[in-house]
Amino acid sequence: MIDGKIQFVKPRAEDGARIWELIRDTGVLDLNSTYCYLILCKYFPDSCVVARCGGEIAGFVSAFRLPQYPETIFVWQVVVAEKQRGKGLGTAMLKEILKRKTCAGVRFLETTVTPSNEPSQSLFRRLARDIGARCEVAECFPADLFPEGRHEAELMYRIGPIRKEKEEI
């Protein structure tokens, strides 16, 4: 069960450095520059979420609404601190974003997942199940688009159509 002390809030620039550390510590996510996380916190707080537990950050999701397809929200990275995993926090953060005013009118959630990241695949399938939506998987970025053969393919997970009202999510 999720720790009762956890609060879902919008990120602030002051959270950027800790978010960078959380992403680094996963050892599986692409680590972007600190600058990138500062930009997400400063310019996209409405569609990103921080799970705060006391003075700690227990989780973070970055996402944005696609400017050319506003019915779709794209989820970039999801991270849950190791000791908080497996309690439903990842799923709860994604639902928190979908319930926000900024997601009014959103009918699809897209993300990309590598074939080896089973926790991530389970996370998005679980979300789809919980909100009663389909989850379709298609090719997105084949491995040969990445330099030096150092990156797996990224598969597109598309969840929707989302028909539930935000109170039902």
Ligand SMILES: CC(C)(COP(=O)(O)OP(=O)(O)OC[C@H]1O[C@@H](n2cnc3c(N)ncnc32)[C@H](O)[C@@H]1OP(=O)(O)O)[C@@H](O)C(=O)NCCC(=O)NCCS
């Ligand atoms: C992926 C991650 C965010 C999941 O967060 P979480 O809070 O543990 O997820 P939840 O507790 O909400 O679980 C969601 C589903 O994933 C499953 N799951 C969680 N951890 C898993 C694991 N290690 N292996 C397989 N399935 C796992 C859960 O069982 C649940 O599915 P179910 O309801 O069908 O049983 C977390 O493991 C993490 O931070 N991993 C490192 C970073 C990463 O890979 N991020 C995702 C890509 S952006």
